[in-house]
Amino acid sequence: MAQESLDEVRGWLAEAPRIAVLTGAGMSAESGIPTFRDALTGLWARFDPQQLASPEGFAADPALVWNWYASRRAGVIEARPNAGHLALADYGRRHPGRLGVVTQNVDDLHQRAGSEEVIRLHGDILEDRWFDACRRHARGANVCDPAWAERGSPPACAECGNRVRPGVVWFGEALPVAALDAAERVAQECAVMLVVGTSGAVHPAAGLACSARRAGARVVIVNPQASELDGVAHRRLQGTAAVLLPLLLAEEPLA
Ligand code: BV8
Numbered sequence: 001m002a003q004e005s006l007d008e009v010r011g012w013l014a015e016a017p018r019i020a021v022l023t024g025a026g027m028s029a030e031s032g033i034p035t036f037r038d039a040l041t042g043l044w045a046r047f048d049p050q051q052l053a054s055p056e057g058f059a060a061d062p063a064l065v066w067n068w069y070a071s072r073r074a075g076v077i078e079a080r081p082n083a084g085h086l087a088l089a090d091y092g093r094r095h096p097g098r099l100g101v102v103t104q105n106v107d108d109l110h111q112r113a114g115s116e117e118v119i120r121l122h123g124d125i126l127e128d129r130w131f132d133a134c135r136r137h138a139r140g141a142n143v144c145d146p147a148w149a150e151r152g153s154p155p156a157c158a159e160c161g162n163r164v165r166p167g168v169v170w171f172g173e174a175l176p177v178a179a180l181d182a183a184e185r186v187a188q189e190c191a192v193m194l195v196v197g198t199s200g201a202v203h204p205a206a207g208l209a210c211s212a213r214r215a216g217a218r219v220v221i222v223n224p225q226a227s228e229l230d231g232v233a234h235r236r237l238q239g240t241a242a243v244l245l246p247l248l249l250a251e252e253p254l255a
Contacts, residue, residue: 013249020193021099021196022187022196024036052065069125084196100189103122131154221233222240
């Protein structure tokens with residue numbers, strides 16, 4: 001990766017009143033969490049992630065999908081934030097209100113690194129919620145409490161048979177409106193958007209890079225590979241999140 005590109009982007013960041021960072025699964029790759037499209041190894045190798053990460057996939061085989069998430073959940077709990085997460089969190093501490101972190105990821109590594117107000121577009125793999133509205137308003141409440149679920153794969157409500165599902169946004173499901181609105185605002189208001197570790201294949205998240213560009217921001221991709229957003233970017237820095245983000249965000253001049 002050319003040093004002059006790195007210096008040029010560092011100059012843009014130094015002048016930027018507001019910076020946005022849009023992260024994808026590659027952000028957590030150096031923490032040992034397989035990227036979304038690499039997540040299907042071993043037991044899951046023969047499945048399509050878009051099929052498993054969908055209401056239809058869950059309805060067709062709740063145990064298969066539940067177990068896939070359970071194994072991914074265990075990996076997230078084991079993982080530690082990498083130098084890229086820590087560089088973003090450190091920058092956010094040093095420049096309060098200047099950095100907006102928007103993530104497609106369902107892990108909690110940005111938060112565990114210390115980033116505050118992370119905008120989570122696709123939910124939280126560590127959270128449970130009900131697949132359906134509870135059919136019998138168990139125990140007088142409007143919805144079942146996952147704590148009432150009987151153990152199983154997936155856990156199910158002992159009273160109405162409702163099943164527990166992971167608190168993530170599946171394909172075909174709408175993103176949380178508040179998160180998407182907040183992310184659009186961050187994209188519109190930033191002077192530079194760093195697009196880190198995403199193939200740009202998933203919408204409407206990938207569209208945030210186009211929103212930033214249209215609003216006049218400089219868009220910079222950090223990725224070892226080509227992505228579907230390369231055509232939107234002013235610069236592509238070929239490298240990984242844990243190596244390039246600390247260099248891009250360091251206050252002191254690079255050696
Ligand atoms: C919706 C949670 C409407 C689950 C996920 C417009 C155009 C085309 C299609 C659509 C469109 N609008 C909607 C769609 C349909 C669909 C979609 O986008 N389909 C695509 C795939 C064709 N979108 C939806 O269904 C969305 N919903 O639009 O709803 C609606 C409205 C109203 C009412 C009802 C419905 C919902 C999409 C959310 C899906 N859920 N995650 C889970 O995780 O199990 S998305 C999933 O993919 C992950 O969150 C992941 O983060 C995300 C995106 O993938 P990436 O993050 O980019 O990961 P990927 O593996 O692809 O790439 C990794 C990258 O990292 C690579 O580029 C690699 O080179 C790089 N990398 C690797 N190592 C490193 C690295 N980079 C840096 N450092 C490294 N070390």
